[in-house]
């Protein structure tokens with residue numbers, strides 16, 4: 001079994017076919033953790049998990065870009081696709097997330113973290129960074145209260161994130177999702193007890209081959225971050241889906257010169273351990 005540990009079938013991109021998408025995965029022995037990025041999509045992630053007897057789970061949290069109202073242009077790493085979305089800006093309300101987080105289908109607190117990449121001209125950057133850090137601390141407190149791991153989003157802020165995790169330990173640790181740092185940075189998170197999660201970005205050329213070969217299979221999780229980041233060899237413009245996590249597994253197998261089965265066995269075991277599933 002493969003597990004897509006970070007998917008967004010709970011997003012509007014699947015409003016017409018979420019059921020087929022999930023059923024297709026389950027028929028192909030692929031599990032899914034759907035991840036919330038604000039209260040509405042966190043509720044929807046849990047709602048989806050509850051509709052299936054097994055192998056569909058949820059994570060609940062606020063993505064740092066949703067802490068501030070405004071329009072965002074999300075570029076993928078090679079700037080091929082550009083997705084614009086608008087966020088209303090959300091306040092963290094402990095009670096709302098505490099209630100969701102206690103559900104047994106919720107296996108992680110996320111996605112939460114730091115995003116210093118999407119600041120815009122005229123933003124009070126210090127104030128925004130401060131707010132992101134404060135809210136992350138609230139979610140760490142929540143993770144420790146419900147004894148679940150964190151699923152971390154981080155763009156352009158690995159040093160700050162490391163410092164926060166060092167000073168504010170998460171009992172159940174967790175994962176740095178969509179990791180795009182160097183193998184040296186990866187090693188620092190691994191030393192703290194965190195896993196590194198890889199997705200379609202790892203399949204775009206050879207830039208991440210060094211990272212893949214330097215980190216051990218026991219420290220890697222697989223994900224798609226669908227509907228974004230469609231892996232090669234598929235068309236990048238195509239909508240991504242959890243089933244395509246197999247292409248990420250294939251890329252890792254190819255770089256590490258091991259079988260896909262070996263990647264599958266290890267990463268699924270890692271996911272089971274991190275998320276208690």
Ligand SMILES: [Zn+2]
Pocket residue numbers: 006008035111225
């Ligand atoms: Zn995501």
